[in-house]
Each structure stands twice: as structure tokens, then as C-alpha cells.
Amino acid sequence: xxxxxxxxxxxxxxxxxxxxxxxxxxxxxxxxxxxxxxxxxxxxxxxxxxxxxxxxxxxxxxxxxxxxxxxxxxxxxxxxxxxxxxxxxxxxxxxxxxxxxxxxxxxxxxxxxxxxxxxxxxxxxxxxxxxxxxxxxxxxxxxxxxxxxxxxxxxxxxxxxxxxxxxxxxxxxxxxxxxxxxxxxxxxxxxxxxxxxxxxxxxxxxxxxxxxxxxxxxxxxxxxxx
Numbered sequence: 644x645x646x647x648x649x650x651x652x653x654x655x656x657x658x659x660x661x662x663x664x665x666x667x668x669x670x671x672x673x674x675x676x677x678x679x680x681x682x683x684x685x686x687x688x689x690x691x692x693x694x695x696x697x698x699x700x701x702x703x704x705x706x707x708x709x710x711x712x713x714x715x716x717x718x719x720x721x722x723x724x725x726x727x728x729x730x731x732x733x734x735x736x737x738x739x740x741x742x743x744x745x746x747x748x749x750x751x752x753x754x755x756x757x758x759x760x761x762x763x764x765x766x767x768x769x770x771x772x773x774x775x776x777x778x779x780x781x782x783x784x785x786x787x788x789x790x791x792x793x794x795x796x797x798x799x800x801x802x803x804x805x806x807x808x809x810x811x812x813x814x815x816x817x818x819x820x821x822x823x824x825x826x827x828x829x830x831x832x833x834x835x836x837x838x839x840x841x842x843x844x845x846x847x848x849x850x851x852x853x854x855x856x857x858x859x860x861x862x863x864x865x866x867x868x869x
Contacts, residue, residue: 647766650758657754658747665746669809673742673817680736687730688723695722703850707842709767716752717832720825721854724861739869741821746809748824749802753795760791770838788838797831818869822862829858 666674677684699718704711731740759768763781770788778786801824808816816823833855841849 645762647758647762650754650761654751654754654758658750661750662743662747665806665809666743669812670743673740676736676738676740677743680730680734680740683734684727684730684740687726691726692719692723695719695725698722699850699854703841704767706844706850707767707840713767715851716755717829717851717854717858720748720828721858724825724858739818739821739865741824742817745805745820745824746802748828749798749805752798752828753802756791756795756798760789760795769840770835771840773838790835790838793835793838794832798828801827819866822865822869825858826862826866829855829862833859 680687696714696716696719697712699721700713700715701711703715704713727740731737756768759766760779763769764783768791769781770790773786773788775788777789779789780786805816805820805824808820833852836849836852836855837847839849839851841851843849845853
């Protein structure tokens with residue numbers, strides 16, 4: 644079992660435990676809207692996340708000159724959102740159904756990115772060459788930006804914020820918490836992409852930059868609607 648797999652399992656267990664705790668604590672009402680979707684909702688969520696994750700990850704790898712198969716968290720998020728929005732429209736389900744997933748998603752990224760960090764160069768998630776004091780040598784003698792840690796820290800910070808907002812039952816967050824998460828995740832990910840050695844396809848922007856811009860537009864549009 645690879646170290647990445649170990650962290651993935653830890654992330655899944657921690658995310659599942661926190662989601663369950665938050666469900667009984669604050670999110671029963673939100674979960675009720677998810678239950679309206681039935682089994683089809685779960686199928687759309689998993690299928691969308693799987694397709695988006697592997698399609699975006701693999702495409703970015705090939706564009707960067709590394710033939711192979713890869714997964715992408717931002718691709719999985721975009722794919723899941725697209726599939727669920729289409730399914731909700733088909734079933735006539737209104738309102739946000741994503742708040743229940745906020746704690747789990749933050750936990751998954753926070754722990755999962757540590758697995759990426761400890762997996763080294765083989766994971767293809769390392770940053771570009773850096774001279775900052777905290778630059779990390781992933782095994783080839785070249786100091787690089789530990790972008791995995793940047794993202795892990797950013798999502799850990801959002802998790803703390805989200806739990807505080809849930810504790811306060813903040814009205815805005817209870818309505819728009821998922822969209823705020825998408826906005827934060829896509830925004831911080833957009834910044835970190837400038838520190839990665841991926842191939843640019845539009846000016847200085849790589850594939851993940853473009854996906855992030857789409858997610859930011861989606862989040863702002865949905866918050867405006869609510």
C-alpha cells in the first residue's frame with residue numbers, strides 16, 4: 644500500500660466521521676434536500692466526480708507531456724457540480740444541496756494533499772523551482788514550492804471557518820455555504836497553479852486555471868441567485 648493510498652484512506656475516514664457529526668449537529672435540514680434526490684442523486688454525484696476527476700487529471704498530464712492516467716480534485720469537484728445541477732434540474736429540486744458536503748470536502752483535501760506531498764515527484768503535484776526558505780527537495784536535489792502544503796493549509800483554514808459559521812447558524816452561510824466553499828477552493832487553487840510546472844494553454848493559464856475560473860463564475864452566480 645502506497646503512502647498516498649494510506650492518506651487517501653485516512654482522509655475518507657476522517658471526512659466521513661466529520662460529515663456524520665455535522666449532520667447530527669447542524670445539517671439535518673440540508674441533508675433532507677439531498678434525500679429528495681434519491682439514489683439517482685448519489686449516482687450522479689459519484690459518476691460526475693469520477694468522470695471529471697480522471698478526465699481533467701489525465702488531460703492535464705498529457706498536455707504537460709506526461710502520458711498516463713491521473714486524478715484531479717478540482718476536476719472531480721467540477722464534474723460533480725455539473726452532474727448534480729443537471730440532475731436537480733431534471734428532478735425539479737431547488738435550493739442548494741451541497742452544504743452537507745462542505746466539512747467532508749475540506750477534510751479530504753486537507754489530509755489528501757499531505758499524501759500528495761509525501762508521495763514526492765511521482766505524484767506530479769509538486770511545485771516549480773523555488774528559492775523561498777520553505778522550499779522542499781522532493782528527492783532530486785532541486786528545491787520546489789510545496790504547493791500541496793499551501794492547499795492543505797488553505798482548506799484547513801476554511802474548515803475552521805465553516806465550523807464556526809455552522810456553530811453560529813450564520814444565515815448567509817447556511818444558505819450559501821457550499822458556494823462559498825467552491826469560491827474559496829477555486830480561488831486559492833487558481834493562485835497555486837501559478838507555482839506548478841503544468842503546460843499553459845491560454846496565455847499563462849493551464850487547464851486547471853480555466854476550470855477554477857469556471858467554478859468561480861458558478862459560485863458567484865449561484866450566490867447572486869440565492
